[in-house]
Amino acid sequence: MLSLPSDGEAVAPAHAHAARYFTRPGIAYVPIRDAPPARWALIWRTATESTLIRALARVAADIGTLAG
Structure with missing residues (x-):
């Protein structure tokens, strides 16, 4: 799934730990603070x-x- 956002083809929600374990050039992780667990x-x-x-x-x- 991470290849789609890095190619500019999609925006996708991810769990918070993704920013730590799945860093990729071209992907920005932005917290969604009011999202339910x-x-x-x-x-x-x-x-x-x-x-x-x-x-x-x-x-x-x-x-x-x-x-x-």
Whole structure:
């Protein structure tokens, strides 16, 4: 997704940590101070789903339940 804004083709929201971990020339991160807290979601292509992906999804769901 970061290639689109850096190519001048899009504007996209990003989580605050993106500025720290995904710095790229040509991308400016501007805080959206009044935005509601964001939530994360794990996504994958169903055509490539595997037992490993399903296991990762279960672990992510379990961690989310514990943290939430």
